[in-house]
Amino acid sequence: MLRPIRRMYQFIVDKPIKAAEILNHRYQVIDMIGTGSYGIVYLCHDLQNKEYKVVKQLRPSKRKNRNEIKLFEDEISIMKRLKHKQMPLFYGEFSERGHYFYAMSYMDGVNLEDEIFLNKKVFNEEESLLFLAKIIKLVDYLHNNDMYHLDLRIPNIIIKENEPYLIDFGLARQVKSTQFRETNSEELKLQDYYDLGDILLYLLYTTYPLKTKKALPWTEELSLRQETEAILKKLLGITEPYSTIEQILHDLYKAVRAFENSD
The missing domain is CATH 1.10.510.10 (Transferase(Phosphotransferase) domain 1)
Incomplete structure (x- = not known):
């Protein structure tokens, strides 16, 4: 019974951020381009350098669970270490209104x-x-x-x-x-x-x-x-x-x- 309840909770809580909203005073959301078990991914316009960036958000339904936040932090730790031209480049992490995000390069293709x-x-x-x-x-x-x-x-x-x-x-x-x-x-x-x-x-x-x-x-x-x-x-x-x-x-x-x- 818990699994259907959890799915319903996620459906209600995990609403994607609307297009045109600005995150961290810098990243203007263009569209949601992916979802996973733990995250929601957005294509954004970087208002500082006029480039496309990708911003990943920890699902709102996960943000109050310390273990889920730790997994997101572990992912960020790995992203920081990636220094390969055929993998995303990490641009920074930030939180906003209790939500967790990080920004990375957009892999065009x-x-x-x-x-x-x-x-x-x-x-x-x-x-x-x-x-x-x-x-x-x-x-x-x-x-x-x-x-x-x-x-x-x-x-x-x-x-x-x-x-x-x-x-x-x-x-x-x-x-x-x-x-x-x-x-x-x-x-x-x-x-x-x-x-x-x-x-x-x-x-x-x-x-x-x-x-x-x-x-x-x-x-x-x-x-x-x-x-x-x-x-x-x-x-x-x-x-x-x-x-x-x-x-x-x-x-x-x-x-x-x-x-x-x-x-």
């Missing part, structure tokens, strides 16, 4: 989900492997800085000029203590690897002709080279999983070279 399902973008097997390699390099940056995205999904990848950009770090974790790093980072790393496998499946399925309504395993539906199938099975934990990014990239490039040699 189309998210991968829309590219696949609305724009009907197609990736053949070789293109899928090469595009995944680009995403993996972004994940490598995070892991090298003891950060784990933990929500690598096609809606959280923006494509601009055929380059991927990572967004939405709401579920991301950073490892601070040496003890925690040794005991838990492996699990976090494997979660990101699993998500990479899921993304690769989405890319590969863009060329799959729907012939039957009967759902079959991807191993039966997709006609893949042995190298690609082996990569997927390791990413998804079906066989012995990868232990490093270097191993994944090695196998990816080996699979791509096999395509080139067969031409």
Whole structure:
């Protein structure tokens, strides 16, 4: 009974900020562009430098819960550490009338989900492997800085000029203590690897002709080279999983070279 009541409370309380309202005497709301379990995201016009910015708000229904505020603060801590041109740049945090916000750069482009399902973008097997390699390099940056995205999904990848950009770090974790790093980072790393496998499946399925309504395993539906199938099975934990990014990239490039040699 509590869950329906909670949903009703969120529906009533989590009203998005109206267009044209100004936040922090600087960010004029243009539109709401996304919602998640913990946040509401707005495209804004920065009145100081005339640029587009994105402002994320902790859901009003969460703002009186200390644990929820802590999670939002943890997200801000990660955003402050991101120094990569293909990830959002942090511009500052602020509170207003008891609500919590932070501002970041606007990643201009189309998210991968829309590219696949609305724009009907197609990736053949070789293109899928090469595009995944680009995403993996972004994940490598995070892991090298003891950060784990933990929500690598096609809606959280923006494509601009055929380059991927990572967004939405709401579920991301950073490892601070040496003890925690040794005991838990492996699990976090494997979660990101699993998500990479899921993304690769989405890319590969863009060329799959729907012939039957009967759902079959991807191993039966997709006609893949042995190298690609082996990569997927390791990413998804079906066989012995990868232990490093270097191993994944090695196998990816080996699979791509096999395509080139067969031409």
